[in-house]
Amino acid sequence: xxxxxxxxxxxxxxxxxxxxxxxxxxxxxxxxxxxxxxxxxxxxxxxxxxxxxxxxxxxxxxxxxxxxxxxxxxxxxxxxxxxxxxxxxxxxxxxxxxxxxxxxxxxxxxxxxxxxxxxxxxxxxxxxxxxxxxxxxxxxxxxxxxxxxxxxxxxxxxxxxxxxxxxxxxxxxxxxxxxxxxxxxxxxx
Numbered sequence: 001x002x003x004x005x006x007x008x009x010x011x012x013x014x015x016x017x018x019x020x021x022x023x024x025x026x027x028x029x030x031x032x033x034x035x036x037x038x039x040x041x042x043x044x045x046x047x048x049x050x051x052x053x054x055x056x057x058x059x060x061x062x063x064x065x066x067x068x069x070x071x072x073x074x075x076x077x078x079x080x081x082x083x084x085x086x087x088x089x090x091x092x093x094x095x096x097x098x099x100x101x102x103x104x105x106x107x108x109x110x111x112x113x114x115x116x117x118x119x120x121x122x123x124x125x126x127x128x129x130x131x132x133x134x135x136x137x138x139x140x141x142x143x144x145x146x147x148x149x150x151x152x153x154x155x156x157x158x159x160x161x162x163x164x165x166x167x168x169x170x171x172x173x174x175x176x177x178x179x180x181x182x183x184x185x186x187x188x189x
Contacts, residue, residue: 050101061105070096121160128163132173141176148180152187162186 016023018039025035049056055064073094081088118126122142129137129145149159162183173179 055104060109061103063101063103065099065101068098068100070098072096121157125160125163128160128167129179132163132167132171132179133176134172144176144180145183148184151184154187159183 021039022032022035025038026032030038046056046058050063050065053065055062073096075092075094076089077092078087078089080086125145126137126142129141133141145163146159149162165186166179166182171182173182
């Protein structure tokens, strides 16, 4: 389901509407004519269901046509005739009841954005921390080291500079706490 949602979101970025969907169906091995017929059949079924008032499932939730209540009214409108330039009057009727399509989102749908990939600086800092500790540095270790940097006023990239300096000295550490203390002690970098 998530892969399909991502595909739908990517389709919104592209221009073309139905033709984009037809091309995607053609990529699955259908001919252009069969792909168009299949898409038309799906859209016709959805339209028929909406006209009957049935809920139609789409990615992300359901849509359903509902009748909105209202009172019919007439209004007297004044407008300018563009051919003659004169002002004309007419009575416009508005029907009270009207049909609207409502979207009901799926409550189980996860809309949180995926985590951002690490920057090259963060990757290098993680690699240096792993080498200094002798074990892989997970997110908790990196967070501890970042808090150690923030003890003193710092500039962006301070953690990476401090880890480079500690590695150039050839030091190795048994625990995260001792590495964090040493990172904090290098406050001038």
